[in-house]
Each structure stands twice: as structure tokens, then as C-alpha cells.
Amino acid sequence: MAAHKVILDESEMPTHWYNIVADMPNPPAPPMGPDGKPVGPEQMLQIFSMPILEQEMSAERWIAIPEPVREIYRLWRPSPLCRAERLEKALGTPAKIYYKNESVSPAGSHKPNSAVAQAYFNKQAGIKRMTTETGAGQWGSSLAFAAQMFEIELRIYMVKVSYEQKPFRRSMMQTWGAEVLASPTNLTQAGRNALARDPNNPGSLGLAISEAVEEAAGREDTKYGLGSVLNHVLLHQTVIGLEAKKQFEKINVYPDMIFAPCGGGSNFAGVAFPFFADKAAGKKVRLVAVEPSSCPTLTKGHYAYDYGDESGYTPIMLMYTLGHDFMPPSIHAGGLRYHGDSPLVSQLLKEGFIEALAVPQVATFAAGVQFARAEGIIPAPESNHAIRAVIDEALNCKKTGEPKVLFFNLSGHGHFDMASYDRYLAGKLEDYDYPEAEIAAALDRLPKLG
Ligand SMILES: *Cc1c(COP(=O)(O)O)cnc(C)c1O
Numbered sequence: 001m002a003a004h005k006v007i008l009d010e011s012e013m014p015t016h017w018y019n020i021v022a023d024m025p026n027p028p029a030p031p032m033g034p035d036g037k038p039v040g041p042e043q044m045l046q047i048f049s050m051p052i053l054e055q056e057m058s059a060e061r062w063i064a065i066p067e068p069v070r071e072i073y074r075l076w077r078p079s080p081l082c083r084a085e086r087l088e089k090a091l092g093t094p095a096k097i098y099y100k101n102e103s104v105s106p107a108g109s110h111k112p113n114s115a116v117a118q119a120y121f122n123k124q125a126g127i128k129r130m131t132t133e134t135g136a137g138q139w140g141s142s143l144a145f146a147a148q149m150f151e152i153e154l155r156i157y158m159v160k161v162s163y164e165q166k167p168f169r170r171s172m173m174q175t176w177g178a179e180v181l182a183s184p185t186n187l188t189q190a191g192r193n194a195l196a197r198d199p200n201n202p203g204s205l206g207l208a209i210s211e212a213v214e215e216a217a218g219r220e221d222t223k224y225g226l227g228s229v230l231n232h233v234l235l236h237q238t239v240i241g242l243e244a245k246k247q248f249e250k251i252n253v254y255p256d257m258i259f260a261p262c263g264g265g266s267n268f269a270g271v272a273f274p275f276f277a278d279k280a281a282g283k284k285v286r287l288v289a290v291e292p293s294s295c296p297t298l299t300k301g302h303y304a305y306d307y308g309d310e311s312g313y314t315p316i317m318l319m320y321t322l323g324h325d326f327m328p329p330s331i332h333a334g335g336l337r338y339h340g341d342s343p344l345v346s347q348l349l350k351e352g353f354i355e356a357l358a359v360p361q362v363a364t365f366a367a368g369v370q371f372a373r374a375e376g377i378i379p380a381p382e383s384n385h386a387i388r389a390v391i392d393e394a395l396n397c398k399k400t401g402e403p404k405v406l407f408f409n410l411s412g413h414g415h416f417d418m419a420s421y422d423r424y425l426a427g428k429l430e431d432y433d434y435p436e437a438e439i440a441a442a443l444d445r446l447p448k449l450g
Pocket of ligand 1: 109228265266
């Protein structure tokens with residue numbers, strides 16, 4: 001058997017993040033106000049600190065990773081690049097399958113890569129408190145860990161259904177010292193409006209974002225942290241792909257196709273963007289974002305300006321969207337239930353540089369179980385989307401005899417998602433149809449420019 005892991009020394013960890021904006025053939029479309037004019041930094045400064053905003057708007061190719069951030073990264077980074085040879089054997093495929101294991105972070109996913117950076121830069125800017133939202137709890141727990149590392153107070157608006165259904169993610173956040181509230185709350189106007197409409201409102205990610213943003217905008221000492229979608233978050237995640245490139249170099253292998261699950265686009269960008277530079281220079285590498293067929297933003301959404309949150313507090317961004325008030329079915333991959341997608345990922349898809357595909361829920365769990373039985377690690381339901389696509393491609397290679405190199409991001413482990421695995425194993429998991437009528441209705445409510 002080939003070596004299973006490629007490990008980098010801590011001293012080989014990247015010193016800079018990669019900013020794809022420097023290499024994009026067309027500049028990214030700016031975020032806009034409802035008046036149809038690009039939003040100025042003043043508006044954004046209400047919720048983001050200056051260093052974060054500078055990164056958000058930067059076109060510099062390389063941005064230094066400060067030493068205090070690298071020090072925290074070293075608690076688990078560099079993460080291993082692994083060869084899934086036992087899975088290859090089980091599939092009987094000539095394809096070679098590799099994955100980057102991001103489940104080794106304290107929170108169990110890729111999300112701390114940005115959380116640590118955000119906490120650090122806010123601390124640098126003199127910020128004492130942060131707010132954020134969380135759905136399934138992955139982002140909340142990542143920022144709770146990061147805020148603790150840099151002694152920042154953190155309040156987390158957690159979507160009420162998840163607060164009730166995922167008590168252990170909540171205790172994780174509390175263990176790291178964060179305050180966790182079930183959203184909607186009566187502390188914000190957005191929350192009070194939602195509760196007035198429906199006292200039993202189960203909450204949604206878009207609504208929790210509205211609450212966290214509203215609080216940050218109203219307090220001088222408080223800024224907001226977002227776990228995906230925005231340019232600076234994607235930037236921080238590129239540490240994944242930069243490490244992977246070094247690891248592939250060490251074994252003299254180069255991937256033919258790269259897969260990642262796609263919710264807001266940050267782990268896809270993190271693993272794929274550093275390879276985009278090679279692609280732009282003529283290398284043949286296919287970059288594939290994999291999403292749920294029940295929340296098919298990239299494959300069935302509109303490329304249009306839309307809000308990032310339900311109440312319309314955020315600037316409007318040009319992206320693939322299902323409509324800001326579209327309520328996705330409550331699938332088990334909570335991290336992939338977002339109506340929009342990163343503007344950078346969206347633009348690269350629109351311009352044909354990357355690909356997207358959608359897979360149904362039950363098949364993703366089948367892939368996750370197959371992976372766990374071959375490789376040991378039980379993947380997060382989000383990661384199962386990439387694994388499904390990889391297994392399908394590997395089976396395709398079995399038919400054609402092509403020994404393709406397939407590489408995916410194992411974005412997290414599934415230890416807090418065993419209730420979902422239970423449903424799958426009991427044969428009770430369902431596929432949700434693409435809610436065509438609901439999406440069409442939500443698209444009618446996209447903001448009108450000007
Ligand atoms: C949040 C999450 C995702 C999806 O988020 P992106 O913004 O698309 O990266 C994927 N996998 C895991 C484990 C997550 O927690």
C-alpha cells in the first residue's frame with residue numbers, strides 16, 4: 001500500500017493566505033446598497049472592523065498570516081492529506097482518491113481557520129465583543145473557541161430549532177465561554193418582529209444573521225463575525241488548499257478533479273482557489289462544488305443581486321440565490337442550508353471556471369457510511385456531499401478505466417450528527433424534492449436595484 005498520510009512539518013505551514021481576486025479574469029462585482037450604488041466602507045464599518053474590511057476589499061495576491069494566528073493554527077495544523085486507498089479497493093476503481101482532513105480542528109471542521117483569524121483581527125482593532133449566528137452549531141463553536149483564544153466576549157444567536165435539537169453543540173460553545181441565545185430573541189427588533197408574527201417561530205439562519213448584525217451595528221464595542229460567503233472568510237480558508245498543494249508536491253501527484261461540499265462556499269474556496277491559479281496558467285484541473293438537491297443554489301438558483309440575510313440588513317450582493325426569504329427544507333446537512341452563495345464562487349461558476357453539481361440527501365449518507373466503513377472517520381453530513389460526488393466519479397473511472405486523481409475536502413467529522421446517521425441507518429431518512437414553486441415565489445421578492 002502507498003503511504004496513507006502526507007504530513008507537513010509545522011514550519012512548512014503557509015505564511016500567507018491566497019487572495020483569488022488578484023487572479024480573476026474579471027474584477028468581482030461590488031456589494032450594493034438598495035439605491036443601486038456600491039456601499040461605502042462607512043456602512044460596512046458599523047459591523048466589521050477595519051482590518052477585516054481591508055481584507056474584504058483587497059486585491060493583493062498574498063496576505064500575511066500573523067504569527068499569533070499561526071500559533072493557534074499550530075494546535076492542529078498542518079492538517080494531513082490522506083490517500084483513501086481502502087475506499088479505492090472497496091470500489092474497485094483505478095482512480096486514486098485523496099482527502100484533506102479538516103476534521104482534526106478543535107471544533108471538528110474547517111471553520112476555525114477563519115474564526116481564529118477574525119477573532120485575532122478584531123482584537124487587534126480594539127474590539128471587546130463579537131456577535132454571530134449559528135445554525136447547526138459548527139460556526140458558533142468555531143468562533144467560541146477562537147474568541148476564547150483571544151479573550152473576546154462572544155454572543156451567539158443560535159437558530160431555535162437547532163438550540164433545542166443540538167444541545168451538545170450548545171454546551172461546546174458554552175464550554176469555550178460563549179453566551180448562546182435561542183433565536184429569535186426579544187433583544188433585537190428583527191427578533192421581536194419575528195416573534196410578533198409567530199410566537200413559536202423556529203428561527204432560521206437568515207433571521208439569526210439579522211439579529212447578530214443588528215446588535216453589532218448598534219454597539220461601538222461590538223463587531224459581527226460571519227462564517228462563510230464573504231471574501232475575507234474565503235481568503236482565510238485558503239490555508240487548506242495551500243497546504244494541500246505542498247503535500248501533493250511532496251508525493252509528486254497532481255489532482256485531476258477537486259471536490260468540496262458547498263454551503264456558503266468557504267471550504268470549497270479554501271481547498272480549490274489555490275489550484276485556480278494553476279488552472280489560470282493552463283493546468284487542467286476541474287473544481288467541483290457539491291450542494292444538496294433540496295437547496296440547489298448554484299445549480300438552480302438565479303444569478304442576481306440579493307440580500308445575505310432574511311430581514312435585508314446586509315448589502316445586496318451579486319450571487320447565485322434562491323431568494324433571501326426562501327426557507328430551505330430542514331435537511332440534515334445544516335451547514336449547507338443557505339439561500340445564497342459566495343459572490344466569488346458564484347462569479348467563477350457564472351464565468352465557467354468552476355463546476356457545480358447537486359446530490360440528494362439519502363445518497364450522501366450512503367456515501368458517508370461507505371467512507372466510514374473503509375477509512376474509519378465518520379464524516380459530517382455536509383462532507384458526505386463531496387464524498388458522494390467522488391464515489392460517483394470513481395465508479396465512472398471504473399467503467400472507463402481512467403486512473404484519475406480525485407481530491408476532496410473532508411470538511412468535518414460527524415460526531416455531533418449521529419442522530420441523522422441514526423435516521424439513515426433506520427431507513428427513515430428522506431429525500432426532499434427541489435421546492436420549485438417556493439423558490440420561484442422567493443425569486444419574485446428579490447430586491448429591485450435603483
Ligand atoms: C459549515 C460547513 C460546511 C459548509 O460551509 P461552507 O461555507 O460552504 O464551507 C461544510 N462542511 C462542514 C463540516 C461545515 O461545518
